[in-house]
Amino acid sequence: MSELLFGEPKKPSTKIYQTGENHFEWWENAITDEMIKVKATMNEWFVNYPDEHKTQLKADFKNKFNDAWYELFIHQLFFLQGFHLEVHPEVPNSKKHPDFLATKNGYSIYIEAKVITGRTEKQMKMEIVRETIIDRLQKIDLPNHLLSLDKLEFKDNSVPSLKGITKWIESKISEINVPEILTDSDFSNREIIKFENEKVLIELRVLSSNVKSIVPEEFEDHRPIGIIYYGTEFITGGDVVIQSAFREKALRYGELDKPLLLCFNLSGWRLDLVHDVNRALLSDIGEETGFWATNPPKYSRVSAALFTNASPSDRITYKHRLILHPAPKFIYHFDYSLLTFETVRTKTDVHERRDINDIFTK
Secondary structure (H helix, E strand, C coil), rough: CCCCCCCCCCCECCCCCCCCCCCHHHHHHHHHHHHHHHHHHHHHHHHHHHHHHHHHHHHHHHHHHHHHHHHHHHHHHCCCCCEEEEEEECCCCCCCCCCCCEEEEEEEEEEEEECCCCCCCHHHHHHHHHHHHHHCCCCCCCCCCCCEEEEEECCCCCCCHHHHHHHHHHHHHHHCCCCCCHHHHHCCCCCCEEECCEEEEEEEEEEEECHCCHHHHHHHHCEEEEECCCCCCCCHHHHHHHHHHHHHHHCCCCCCCCCCEEEEECCCCCCCCHHHHHHHCCCCCEEEEECCCCCCCCCCCCCCCEEEECCCCCCCCCCEEEEECCCCCCCCCCCCCCCEEEEEEECEEEEEEEEEEHHCCC
């Protein structure tokens, strides 16, 4: 039997994902009807992935879930269109490897896939630190308490040692006995428990010291933090984010011998498939000039760009835009692809073929 991406749940759960949990473990243990269907679909995709690369992809899922999912998503998208995909092929003039070499009826293209979140590299690293800290805080020994994490601020870019911090929190909060919150004023009047050192500032409040009366069905697998407040800063302008990712991938492999297709998944509400993509590639308003609106168009080694809006948990409500470079070094032969695509004029002309959801459902 072929290896599966998700096996049988070790700790079956119907709980929603909580910040700080390991994404892969949460997915593997989820047993709601919808999640079972989504995991079955992803297992089907995984079967089609080359056997010799499955172990590495599964390891990637455990470390960078969304990035690994998008790589599997792109593989399946082109597999369903009749392409054979080689994983991480060698390319001339570079020691780096794109995600795929896709071949169909003698025609080949390099494919690179990337998730764009709208956060800077530094913010992404700090998000990992943040989730690591929350995961450890969720393991503190407070079985009878439900907490609100009001503030988590970092003094530097490192993960602070949490052994002493968690012991201090356990001892401090275990002494607190409070009634249930019935009104907003009950919440706002709760004592703020503050821990601060040279690396981190943590502020907590106790929502309940008798959590069994609130969530009896989850009491045996209780995670103490019930509410988490935090804001996320974004780079100004989704077009800036897209152009930054596009530039990095376009220049990554030097001069190529085949067409290059860049695939970007726009993840999150901050990135728009129409407005931000148009501004990044097609706009020509004053100083707002997109990469492919210049004369001559920039980055001709990129033959086409596929922009998607897709999420692992959405089955299937995907959206896409496939835009062909107006003057590429190597032409992207759309006859080999089934997707609706756009060609660049003063604005793009849409050539209707098949929607991305049609590819996955037929």
